[in-house]
Amino acid sequence: MALRLMLTRKSLASGLRAEPSVLLGSGLASQSRGVKTFALPDLPYDYGALEPAISGEIMRLHHQKHHQTYVTNYNKALEQLEEAITKGDASTTVKLQSAIKFNGGGHVNHSIFWKNLTPISEGGGEPPKGSLGWAVDTHFGSLEGLVKKMNAEGAALQGSGWVWLGYDKESQKLVVETTANQDPLVTKAPTLVPLVGIDVWEHAYYLQYKNVRPDYLKNIWRVINWKYASEVYDKECS
Numbered sequence: 001m002a003l004r005l006m007l008t009r010k011s012l013a014s015g016l017r018a019e020p021s022v023l024l025g026s027g028l029a030s031q032s033r034g035v036k037t038f039a040l041p042d043l044p045y046d047y048g049a050l051e052p053a054i055s056g057e058i059m060r061l062h063h064q065k066h067h068q069t070y071v072t073n074y075n076k077a078l079e080q081l082e083e084a085i086t087k088g089d090a091s092t093t094v095k096l097q098s099a100i101k102f103n104g105g106g107h108v109n110h111s112i113f114w115k116n117l118t119p120i121s122e123g124g125g126e127p128p129k130g131s132l133g134w135a136v137d138t139h140f141g142s143l144e145g146l147v148k149k150m151n152a153e154g155a156a157l158q159g160s161g162w163v164w165l166g167y168d169k170e171s172q173k174l175v176v177e178t179t180a181n182q183d184p185l186v187t188k189a190p191t192l193v194p195l196v197g198i199d200v201w202e203h204a205y206y207l208q209y210k211n212v213r214p215d216y217l218k219n220i221w222r223v224i225n226w227k228y229a230s231e232v233y234d235k236e237c238s
């Protein structure tokens with residue numbers, strides 16, 4: 001079990017597949033080129049471990065189907081990009097940017113999301129302590145104030161997207177932001193670091209909460225991993 005946790009946490013941290021590079025084209029020149037492919041990271045907990053806040057069925061589908069699809073399509077787009085660059089095909093290089101942003105963003109965001117969650121038995125929902133706890137109180141009055149703000153913004157987000165608690169390295173303040181589709185937080189500003197990201201796509205809650213996104217948002221805080229968020233915050237602040 002300990003070994004599995006070590007391995008899964010390591011793969012979550014990198015998201016990179018330790019495989020031979022994909023070779024494109026032919027001949028000796030192409031053998032020195034290649035792109036690194038990305039792999040679906042394992043979850044550091046079982047699919048059913050977040051119940052009753054998030055059902056095992058949702059977690060399995062979300063991870064095995066949705067996240068996997070982003071990874072697959074991201075790798076495909078990167079391989080096509082490598083080929084287009086090799087050929088000097090500027091038009092295709094530009095055309096691929098939206099697929100890279102969407103699928104690459106999906107992979108980046110979900111890799112953070114899995115780490116933002118943890119079972120109650122492992123500290124899920126335990127309020128942030130130390131410097132992040134102080135910062136939350138300073139910026140939002142209290143943890144309840146932050147939760148209320150994120151839930152309101154997440155519920156109001158039209159269509160699909162994410163609601164984030166981020167740390168702005170420039171202003172050294174905590175911020176709440178939303179992003180559309182699979183845009184990562186950094187697309188809002190390059191100085192933003194995600195601490196907690198909540199997926200508000202319907203695939204994250206519909207099987208359990210139907211169309212009632214506010215109930216999903218209310219319950220997800222029971223399994224938020226504040227220990228992870230605090231580690232990221234402390235690292236950025238040090």
Ligand SMILES: [Fe+2]
Nearest residue numbers: 066199201204
């Ligand atoms: Fe998702």
